[in-house]
Amino acid sequence: MSNTNALTLYTINMSHYSEKIRWLLDYEGIPYIEQALTPAIHTLPMLLKGGRGQTTVPLVQRGSKRVQDSPRIVDWLAQEYGPLKSLPAESLDEIIAIQRRFDAIGKGVARYLYLPGFAHKALILDIWTQFATPWESRIVRAGYPIIKPMFKLKLKINKKHVAIAEQRIDAEIKWLEARIKQGRYLVGDSLTIADITAASLLAPLACPEEHPIYGTSEFREKMAGVAKLWADSPALQWVRDIYAAHRGQIWQVMPNAA
Template sequence: MPVNRKDMAAQAPVLWQFAISHYAEKARWALDYKQVPHIRRSLIPGPHIARVKRMTGQTAVPVLELGGAIIFDSTRIIEAIEKAYPDPPLYPADREARERALELENYFDEELGPYIRQWGYFMLLPYSSTVTALFTSQAGLGKRLFMRAIFPLVRPVMRSKMKVYPAEAEAAREKTIAAMDRIAREVAPSGYLVGDSFTVADLTAAALLSPLVMPKEFPYKLPAAIPAPMAQARAHLAEHPALKWAAGIYARHRGKSAALAEETVI
C-alpha cells in the first residue's frame, strides 16, 4: 500500500531552526543521517523570540517536536532522536567508546560552537546584505524584504547578546583554533574521532565547523561572495587538518535531506 505523504507529515517530527545555524545543522544532520522524515520550520532571527519562548521558556533554537514532546538544545535533541530512531546509531555500542563520544560532543558544544559563532558574526555583521541573505536563504521575496527592513534593529541585539566586540572576538578566534587543534590531535587512524565509525562526536565537530568549512553538502544556499574578513580567515586556515577532516566527513556522511516539507516562519 503506497505511503500517504500527508499522513507522514502529520506524524513527523518538526524541527524549528535557523537555516544557517551550525547547532541547527547538527540536529538536522542527525535526522538526515537516520533518514527520519521530518518537517522543517525556519525562523527569522529576532521575531523568533516570542514563538520559541512560548514553546520552550527560552529563546534558542533548534527545537524539536517529537512524539508530543518539545525538546530544545542540540545534544538533548540528538539523544531523543537516538532513542526514537536507533538505526543507524550515532552512539557507539561499547560503553567506554560511548562515554568518549559524548564527552567530545560536550566539549565541541561548549568550546567550539559558541566561539566560532561569536568570531564569525564579528566578521559578518557589518555586511548587512550577506547576513540577511543567510538568514532568509530559502524564504520568499516578502520575508527577505522584511528581514532587510528589521535588520538594523536585530544587529545591535545580536552584537550585545553574543558579545560581538573586538577583544571578545579575538579570544573567540583563539578558542576556535584551539578546538580545531584538538580535533587534529583526536582523529584516529580510522579517520574518525572515536573508534572505526561515524559517531555523534564526528557529526558535532563537523557541523559546528561548518561556518568555516562552508561545505558544498551544506543543505542551504551559501553566499557566492564572502566578505573579505571571513574570506581571509578561511584562506589563513585552509590547510588546517581539522578543516580538511570536516570537509571529508561532510563528503562521506552528510547524505540527502529527509525533510518532507520546509517553511520559513516569521
C-alpha cells in the same frame, strides 16, 4: 507515522547547531518535517515552545513533546528512536565527551564569523530572509539597524570576545588535528555523533561544498575569509572530507517557511 506523531524540526538556515541535528536525522533515517525560522522573528515562538527561557534553535516537536538544545535533542532521539548507529553503546561516554567539547565552541564560531560578516549587510539580510514570508522580510530588513546591535550584544560580538573565541577555536582545531592522526573517525571505525558534531560546528569555517550556505563563494569570501588562519589545517580538510563522504545533498526536501 501519522501526522500527529510526525517529528518537526525547527531550524535557522545558518545555524550550525541546526545542521548538526538535521544531519543526525538524515543519517539515522528518522523522518521529519523541517520548519525554517527567520532570525529575530524566531525568538518569541522558540521562547514559548522551548519552555526553558531560551530562544535558541534547533527545537524538535512530536505531538505535545518539545525538546530544545542540540545535546538534549540527541539524548531524546536516542531514547525515542534508538538504538542509533551514531551512538554505539560501547563507546558512548567518549562520544558524548567529544560532542560536548565541540558544542562548547559553537557560539564562538558564530561570534568569530559575524564580526567581519556584519560588514556585508546585503549578504546577511539575504541569508536571514531566505525562508521569510514577505511580511517577515519587510520587518527584518526595516528593523535591521535595531536588530543588528541587539544581536551583537546578545552574542557578544566584539573584539574582546572574538579574540577569546579565536583562541578556543584554535585549541579545538589543534585537538582535532591530533585526534585524526589516529584514524578517519573520532571514535571507532564508523561515523558517530562525535564526528557529526565536530564537522557541523566547524562547517562554517571549513565551508564544505555540500552546505547550501557555507559552501557558496560569497560566504567563503565575505564571512569565512577570516578562517584563512586555519587554511592549511588538516582538521578543516577533515571536515570537508567527512561532508563529502557522509553528508550528501542537504535539503533534498526544502524546509517549510515557519
